[in-house]
Amino acid sequence: MIRLSLDVVGACGTRVPVGASDWHYLTQVMRRESGDRIEVLAEDGEVFEAVLVDGQHVEIRGKVANVRKPRRHITLYQALLKGDHFSEVVERATEAGISRFVPIVTERSIVRDVSPNKAARWRAIAKEASEQCQRPDVPGIEEMKRVSDLRAAAGSDAFVLDPRANDARPWLVPADHPLDIVIGPEGGFTPAELDLLSARGFLPLSLGERVYRAENAGAFAAVLFLQ
């Protein structure tokens, strides 16, 4: 079933307008016609059945039960990466269950800012990936922060990934409180940054003996912590 995110949904029978690019996707790419059923994700994470109606609208038919958000709310503080690699992080880690992305700039970061275009593109990728994997929610992409701005949230488990640190295995137990994960750039954090993050409540952990590329590390961490 095709699933589409819409900001506004409303009660059964409501007709909701669909944006031009979503309408193109539904009718041209996926060849859906007036009367065909799709699913709609509301902004609050609820899922509805709907049918396409002429004039670029969908009509809400009812609520779909039994679709759940990821069990833990995970914030990924991910260092900016070269090329288009941050997009890959957003796509893969959304599918794996990250709930919120905070791009960070670090001492060894080569890319050091986020243009409005880039942020909009990451939001679109997060939305598409959520639809694709049938997540009822769309992860947020926050404003860029510096390492010195980070502080573990009260009540969260908070980790910074460091291949030289202790193994994460003892922490991989079913749980449902929030989690903050910090992942550095291709060249890693500097010792001073690791000291600072540790002082700010982020425990250094490794995901095992393998060195994961930055494009995969956030997704793999989410898979492990959400099991």
Add this chain to the structure above:
Amino acid sequence: MIRLSLDVVGACGTRVPVGASDWHYLTQVMRRESGDRIEVLAEDGEVFEAVLVDGQHVEIRGKVANVRKPRRHITLYQALLKGDHFSEVVERATEAGISRFVPIVTERSIVRDVSPNKAARWRAIAKEASEQCQRPDVPGIEEMKRVSDLRAAAGSDAFVLDPRANDARPWLVPADHPLDIVIGPEGGFTPAELDLLSARGFLPLSLGERVYRAENAGAFAAVLFLQ
């Protein structure tokens, strides 16, 4: 440290020739010079320290301890995928710890054969991904098989991923015996194929409530089973 795979290594002091494309990578892309240190992966999974020497050779200096293969030997029977998506599977799942790939053709497969060029490309991707993530071994890419050729190996845990099946959680316990995982194409297996695989010893399991894309499912499964 740059790590290079070589078929033949030999004892301390041996000079080993390096292929033209690897030599280009070392000297042009990574700008390494005669006398610079690298690491070398032998075919049997051992890792050596070596230095570059003029005339496209490396000289072996000693063995590096403490580099381990993935704890479990996992065979991924992966349905062929459209476009270049099988390459993405090989790259990501090598990093995640799959030890052997068997491409399979299924009833709903759109791609139905593997050209020698494609197989060679997958082998090159597996080699590069192993070097990148510092795995001491390179996963094999086997000949294509049909679903009707598959049979769970004696002494292996054997699973077919099916989003509607029981949750894999009870099976995610530290273990070291081999594992066989079967993953279908974009459209999934047919009911008849699932019946056949089940009769052949592959237990249907889901990885949780999320629907993972075929490009990610094998890697995510390896991350979970290797923890």
